[in-house]
Amino acid sequence: MKYLAIVFLSVACITGSAQQKKPVYLDVNKPLEERIENALSIMTIQEKVALCHAQSKFSSRGVPRLGIPEVWTDDGPHGIREEVFWDQWSGANWSNDSCTAFPALTSLAATFNPALSLAYGKAIGEEARYRNKNVLLGPGVNIYRIPLNGRNFEYLGEDPLLSSRMVVPYIQGVQSIGVAACVKHYALNNQEEWRGHINVNVSDQALHEIYLPAFKAAVREGKVWSLMGAYNQYKEEHCCHNGILLNKILKEQWKFDGVVISDWGGVHNTDQAVKNGLDLEMGTYTNGLTTEANFPYSEYYLARPFLTGVQDGKYDIELLNDKARRILRLIFRTTMSADRPYGSFVTPEHSEVARNIAQEGIVLLKNNTRFFPVPVGKYKKIAVIGENATRSLVVGGGSSSLKVAYEISPLQGLINKYGKQQIDYSRGYASGPAVYGREEPSKLNPDSLLATAIAVARNADIVLFIGGLNKNHFQDCEGGDRQSFGLPFGQDKLIDALIKANKNTAVILLSGNAVAMPWEARVPAIIQGWYLGSEAGNALADVISGEVNPSGKLPFSFPKSLEDNAAYSFGKLSYPGDSINQYYKEGILVGYRWFDTKKITPQYAFGFGLSYTTFELGDLAANKNTYTKSDSILVKFTVKNTGNAAGAEVAQLYVSDPVCSVLRPAKELKAFEKVFLEPGETKTVSLKLTVADLAFFDERINDWNVEPGEFSLKLGNSSGNISQSVTINVK
Incomplete structure (x- = not known):
């Protein structure tokens, strides 16, 4: 009887346990952050560290004991890459992984149509979702600095505003399907030559005005769920574990709550990887594409060395918790999201x-x-x-x-x-x-x-x-x-x-x-x-x-000669560097900013493109003449199709600050609108910007600054064809 009672008691305990509510982290009706903290509270240190590094070429571990799935990434941003073997770059020869190829991002940027960017993101997100991918490794928003860069075709052009306007809907489209976009390569990865180690020297003004705005828009407006570090160095720290870029700017200033993923092979140091903002290490011990090696994933910088450091007290447990928390957030936003849509493939x-x-x-x-x-x-x-x-x-x-x-x-x-x-x-x-x-x-x-x-x-x-x-x-x-x-x-x-x-x-x-x-x-x-x-x-x-x-x-811009390009014109220290350092001597004068300011005529200007019909831009008018720094600026004008065929024109609004205490370009793109018109049709277009959009990054105060005075608003259909302008005053 005593024996039977013990058995009965044991069965009762098991049955009672089964009737308890499921863990909060599995309860999709609970707030996301509550689910994350619940999962984190019952994970071991070993399980948390295991989240932080790869387990195969394109995946990282989940928490099998708790039913938390793996993270699977896939190369974009133009289509879903074929399946590869677990620990090899070669294709696995599946018969059902042939995707739709979407146009390269230079083509998307050339549309000047954010609505198409949203459709692009949604469609490629559906293909990634169908293939059970958590993270699409794209889009890329590195600035077109020189026409020799081997990866320019993956990016959105030379202008930070255009890149920003186009990347946000792309991200929103991808993530609407429950797949994380991973904006890349953060930051200053503007060439392939010596990309793995070249140290980029750039002014703070150029960094913030040219090279960071699209990443900032991706985080603040697009709410991107993941971001990939770059191979190169900035201030002599690799960008995949760079304290200024990742901790100070990305996570502190921009309040990024997603996962920082290393580029494949972009991690070089455990101490920096732990402390300087990296969350998930991928591909170390390879060169990113072809080199295969026998180092186990357990020896990655954020694997056993990280675990040992936490256990020995070298690293604060909160550094580990922050990384694990971000990766859990990514998983709960994607695979473990209750309302994640189904995908579709080659439709x-x-x-x-x-x-x-x-x-x-x-x-x-x-x-x-x-x-x-x-x-x-x-x-x-x-x-x-x-x-x-x-x-x-x-x-x-x-x-x-x-x-x-x-x-x-x-x-x-x-x-x-x-x-x-x-x-x-x-x-x-x-x-x-x-x-x-x-x-x-x-x-x-x-x-x-x-x-x-x-x-x-x-x-x-x-x-x-x-x-x-x-x-x-x-x-x-x-x-x-x-x-x-x-x-x-x-x-x-x-x-x-x-x-x-x-x-x-x-x-x-x-x-x-x-x-x-x-x-x-x-x-x-x-x-x-x-x-x-x-x-x-x-x-x-x-x-x-x-x-x-x-x-x-x-x-x-299309230069007439390579010597007309800003970066190239300053010699080898500007591009490609001396194999150790390079200096962005052109500063903020990238692309059309250089051509316009230096009065160099390009072969074809930024924003240029012909049509089979003709268009006329009507008079430009601002809603008032004088603005304070908190005001919005509203401009109106008409666009008329003066030809015999239906077509579309891209009206482009540039701003010039002719008197400033620092160097500014002759003009900068601040708004644009693509207008579709039937023959003879006229539409009124309104463009809105704020006085804050007129600011420059002032290195003297390490912040954005709008100096009072006159600004010229310029309307045209390319940077090289301005048809009219209006002057406004800022108090």
């Missing part, structure tokens, strides 16, 4: 989003004799020449390389639009395959390719040359900057020959960077097409044929 809706972004991002740079559009049926023979007409441009480029469900090439898009009988294709030039970390030359004979292309051009009514850059090493590719400003693989020579063979030759460039254009004056038309993703060919054909009116604007 017609996603293809439509990709096509719309590609269409609106294409920039018409030149159109003499109204070469474009090329209506279907107008010409008997259209020569399409150039490797980029058929080459896959979603493969290569480093971590953004994609395995896609489909990709419509420009040639296929043109054949679909014009018919196979009307198109005659010749390759013209050849590059080698995209191999990360080295150049692989083509085995094809360049002279033979050139001769064949010339013969095809001579027999055509018009020639569409489709070239540019690609995602090979030393082109638009992670891990190496471009080696020259000109077009690679003999394209300039080919274009010269095509012009001589057929004066009716247009140039269509697919790239993520500006290129030299020695032939610019001799071709009637130029299109900048970017990397346009799965729907590339359809979008290009839509614009070339005239079914879609181009409305893209350049998100960065």
Whole structure:
């Protein structure tokens, strides 16, 4: 009886325990922070440390004992990368991980359309959610400082306001699906040369006015849930564990409550990683892409060394608790969120989003004799020449390389639009395959390719040359900057020959960077097409044929020569540095700020882009003449479509501060609006900004400052075409 009583008592205890309420951290009806603190209170030190470092190439541990799941990341920001083996970079050869390729972020930036950015984020978020990813490793918002940077195609251009306006809805779209966006690379990662260690010397004014605003907008406005540190150093500390950037600015000043994730291999020191703001260490002991090693994850800087340091009293337990708390918050916002939507993958809706972004991002740079559009049926023979007409441009480029469900090439898009009988294709030039970390030359004979292309051009009514850059090493590719400003693989020579063979030759460039254009004056038309993703060919054909009116604007300036670029003009210490340090000698004069202030004429100005119709900007008026520092500034004007086709114009409002105690640019973009109009239609546009938007970062007070005086508001459709201005006063 005694034995039976003991058994009965034990069963009763178990049954009673099962009837208790589930832990608060599992109760989705409880406030998020209460759930986090509850989970944290019942975790061991070992479990907390295990949250803080990788367990595989792309994942980190959860807390299995408590039912808290792992964190799974995936490379973006243009599509969901294929599955890889647990501890290798090579693809796992799954049959169900081929994604939709969305246009590169330079293309998104060129739309100047935040609504499309929201649609982009939502669509790619759905694809990440379908693949059970917690964190999308993007978007990138590093500033376009020099046209040689191998990763410029992943970013949103040279202007901090444009980048800020476009990144916020992207983040909101991704996170509306219960997937964390991870804005990157924080901060000052503006080149690939020596990226792993170069120490960037930059003024505080340039740091805060040029290089940080998009990150700040991502945190304060976008409420981003995670952020990735950069490889390089700032003030001789690596950015993945940099006390000024991560603790002081990001977490203290901006009140960031998310997770700081290291770039893969970006951690170098346990003490700094623990104390200087890093939360989750990924990829240490690799170079970020190719090097595999036998070091166990338990030896990462935030693994056993961190655990030992906490147990020995070297590190305050609150440093560990803060990291664990942030990672739990990320998990509860994503995988453990009760209202997390379902995902979807490679849907017609996603293809439509990709096509719309590609269409609106294409920039018409030149159109003499109204070469474009090329209506279907107008010409008997259209020569399409150039490797980029058929080459896959979603493969290569480093971590953004994609395995896609489909990709419509420009040639296929043109054949679909014009018919196979009307198109005659010749390759013209050849590059080698995209191999990360080295150049692989083509085995094809360049002279033979050139001769064949010339013969095809001579027999055509018009020639569409489709070239540019690609995602090979030393082109638009992670891990190496471009080696020259000109077009690679003999394209300039080919274009010269095509012009001589057929004066009716247009140039269509697919790239993520500006290129030299020695032939610019001799071709009637130029299109900048970017990397346009799965729907590339359809979008290009839509614009070339005239079914879609181009409305893209350049998100960065095209210099006539590399020497005209600000960073390059100051010599090697400015770019690429001496392998240890580099100095941003141009300060705040980046992009159009440099061209306008120094009165250097670019090849094509920031914000420039033509249309198949014409527009007129009406009189600019401000709501009053004099403002105090707490006031809002409201400006109004009209935009009229004065042509015969429906189209869209991007009205751009710049501000000039002609008298200031510190150097300021000739003008800075402060607002813009994309306006869609039918032929003859007029719309009134209102743009709002605040007096605080006129401020500069004053190093004397280490804060933003608006000095009283006159400011000039300038309206135009590019930084190089201002049609009117109005003067206001600030008390």
